[in-house]
Amino acid sequence: MKKIIAVLLLLHSSIAFADEVNDEAKSAKNEEEQVKLPIRYFSTVQEDELFTKIKSSKRFDNLSKEDLPGAPIALLVTLSSNNTAGGSAASLGSAIWAGSTLGLLPMVTNKDMVVRYEMMVNRKKIVDISFTENFTEAKNLYNAHNQTLDKDVLEWVLSTVPLFKKQLSQNSEFKNLEQEYVYYFES
Amino acid sequence: MSKITNLFVQLIIVVALFQIIGCASTRVNPNKLPKDIKLSKGLEIPSDAALSIYIPANSLKSQFYLKYGGRVEPGNALKQALEAVSSKFFENSKLVGINKERKFGLLLDLEPEWDFKSGKTILKLKYRLYDTNMKLILEAEKEHKATISYQDPTGSFFNAATRSLQKMYVSILNKLKPTSSLYAAINDESSIPPEVLADLEKPVSSGTAFKINKDGELLTAAHVIRDCLVVKAQFEENIYPVSTKSSSDLLDIAVLKSDINSDKFLMFRKEDKLELGEKVTTVSYPLKGLLDASPNLTVGNVSSQKALRGSLGLYQFSAPIQPGSSGGAIVSENGEVIGIVSGTLNTKSLIEKGVVPQNINFALAPKVITKFLDKNDISYQRNTKKNKSKNNNTKALESTVQLTCYQ
Numbered sequence: 197m198k199k200i201i202a203v204l205l206l207l208h209s210s211i212a213f214a215d216e217v218n219d220e221a222k223s224a225k226n227e228e229e230q231v232k233l234p235i236r237y238f239s240t241v242q243e244d245e246l247f248t249k250i251k252s253s254k255r256f257d258n259l260s261k262e263d264l265p266g267a268p269i270a271l272l273v274t275l276s277s278n279n280t281a282g283g284s285a286a287s288l289g290s291a292i293w294a295g296s297t298l299g300l301l302p303m304v305t306n307k308d309m310v311v312r313y314e315m316m317v318n319r320k321k322i323v324d325i326s327f328t329e330n331f332t333e334a335k336n337l338y339n340a341h342n343q344t345l346d347k348d349v350l351e352w353v354l355s356t357v358p359l360f361k362k363q364l365s366q367n368s369e370f371k372n373l374e375q376e377y378v379y380y381f382e383s
Numbered sequence: 384m385s386k387i388t389n390l391f392v393q394l395i396i397v398v399a400l401f402q403i404i405g406c407a408s409t410r411v412n413p414n415k416l417p418k419d420i421k422l423s424k425g426l427e428i429p430s431d432a433a434l435s436i437y438i439p440a441n442s443l444k445s446q447f448y449l450k451y452g453g454r455v456e457p458g459n460a461l462k463q464a465l466e467a468v469s470s471k472f473f474e475n476s477k478l479v480g481i482n483k484e485r486k487f488g489l490l491l492d493l494e495p496e497w498d499f500k501s502g503k504t505i506l507k508l509k510y511r512l513y514d515t516n517m518k519l520i521l522e523a524e525k526e527h528k529a530t531i532s533y534q535d536p537t538g539s540f541f542n543a544a545t546r547s548l549q550k551m552y553v554s555i556l557n558k559l560k561p562t563s564s565l566y567a568a569i570n571d572e573s574s575i576p577p578e579v580l581a582d583l584e585k586p587v588s589s590g591t592a593f594k595i596n597k598d599g600e601l602l603t604a605a606h607v608i609r610d611c612l613v614v615k616a617q618f619e620e621n622i623y624p625v626s627t628k629s630s631s632d633l634l635d636i637a638v639l640k641s642d643i644n645s646d647k648f649l650m651f652r653k654e655d656k657l658e659l660g661e662k663v664t665t666v667s668y669p670l671k672g673l674l675d676a677s678p679n680l681t682v683g684n685v686s687s688q689k690a691l692r693g694s695l696g697l698y699q700f701s702a703p704i705q706p707g708s709s710g711g712a713i714v715s716e717n718g719e720v721i722g723i724v725s726g727t728l729n730t731k732s733l734i735e736k737g738v739v740p741q742n743i744n745f746a747l748a749p750k751v752i753t754k755f756l757d758k759n760d761i762s763y764q765r766n767t768k769k770n771k772s773k774n775n776n777t778k779a780l781e782s783t784v785q786l787t788c789y790q
Contacts (some may be wrong), residue, residue: 214498217571234693234695236693240453240454260693263693264693265691265692265693266690266691266692266693266694266697267693267694267695268633268635268694268695274454276453276454276533277534278410278535278538280409287595317632317633318605318606318632318635320606320609320632320634321444322632345569348676367741373633376631376633377633377695379758380633380634380695380696380751380754380755381695381696
């Protein structure tokens with residue numbers, strides 16, 4: 197009986213391994229087939245990690261911040277915050293408390309952060325993908341003007357990149373754009 | 384001790400006031416009706432009547448940038464509010480244009496107008512409601528003011544839009560009590576005459592196009608006709624309705640169908656080649672509303688075979704162009720089409736950097752144009768004769784039309 201179970205386990209693990217190999221081969225093949233569109237990059241997220249992570253796949257190999265001023269295709273990534281009903285009141289309240297204690301108490305904020313990926317072709321928007329997450333932050337009054345992103349927020353922003361790429365690869369307008377680019381400029 | 388207590392009480396009051404202000408600037412819940420907006424007793428929502436909504440594309444795209452407030456998107460706020468509020472009142476509601484085969488029982492034509500006063504964002508929402516046979520059944524206006532929040536400036540647009548829409552829907556439901564049986568969805572969206580929805584008194588933009596064959600087909604830049612509900616072409620003294628036959632946003636090119644009956648059209652060069660420095664002429668109708676409706680003819684030369692880094696299929700020419708010149712033909716000395724006016728260098732941003740560029744304009748190259756025409760089976764002719772003459776300008780003038788876009 198033990199032998200049967202061991203054989204089954206071995207068989208299962210080998211099948212799983214075969215699947216993984218297939219997946220890897222598929223993704224390598226997909227990566228190979230991806231069209232390198234020339235894309236201008238704009239973002240309100242100053243941290244370079246985001247640009248580097250987007251550019252890491254072959255599809256975005258030709259993504260550029262400054263070198264393609266004439267490219268008709270543009271990717272705009274914006275990070276914004278929406279006030280939440282409780283968060284806004286709490287923020288103002290905690291700001292007053294922080295002020296009244298001369299910064300001894302931290303300011304607590306609660307916001308919905310929205311990261312949005314928009315792709316434009318000659319100013320026509322063809323892709324608009326956004327992700328939202330709620331964040332509570334405690335900031336010192338004297339450090340509140342600091343514009344750098346909180347570590348947790350940046351990590352979350354970076355975690356949306358693969359999701360964006362997956363959704364983009366399934367977008368029919370984007371697929372048409374790639375085909376059109378190949379037809380006119382690579383054939 | 385009593386002074387300290389007084390100070391503490393004052394502090395509590397200040398905190399409470401700020402909390403109230405804070406609440407006023409947060410986004411309202413589109414699923415909840417405020418106390419002053421009431422549905423008639425016994426009225427059940429959502430209604431099952433099929434509602435189609437038309438809203439001018441520019442209203443859904445408007446955005447601007449604040450120096451210290453980032454991107455503000457009234458258009459997106461309106462779209463989000465529209466999606467959230469509409470589904471609450473009409474379970475079967477959609478924007479016109481996504482699926483023209485969709486049948487509708489009611490058609491809502493919206494005309495939003497933003498205003499600002501004393502720290503408030505104001506939305507004046509004019510609306511007209513039609514039945515499936517395009518009979519006007521209701522026309523009114525609703526307004527709402529929302530406090531501007533400097534933490535979330537788009538939020539005040541969302542709040543004003545949400546409340547205005549709620550007022551509008553409640554008013555419609557209270558007056559008509561619409562159901563799918565009362566307002567049956569008989570006709571589909573393709574039966575809606577665009578002229579009824581478009582504001583034909585206020586053109587949104589204008590541009591230029593030119594004839595490329597005897598069938599009345601016109602060539603222009605795609606951005607000239609983008610998001611237009613109605614496009615009209617003025618040729619000689621007549622106005623013709625036109626429709627899009629094929630277009631490419633990547634190339635910024637479009638072919639339009641028209642009933643223009645004229646033998647005059649422009650031919651392409653025998654070979655899709657450009658000579659650096661060769662003389663070119665552009666014919667266009669720029670600055671509509673400022674200049675009288677007469678074609679402008681400017682001359683220059685091919686100043687570079689390439690355009691900005693990263694551009695696709697464009698070259699540089701020096702003949703002056705203005706807003707409204709887009710889509711006009713670039714004509715060689717031989718009277719052949721060798722390009723379409725696409726755009727110009729963004730001089731404003733360069734002037735801010737201390738650089739004043741001159742005569743740097745861009746056109747789509749003939750090689751890409753003819754490849755596009757071949758792909759879409761659009762007929763055109765190539766010129767095989769050499770005929771440098773003054774008549775070439777006349778030919779270009781006689782083949783050019785002015786386009787006007789309405790939403």
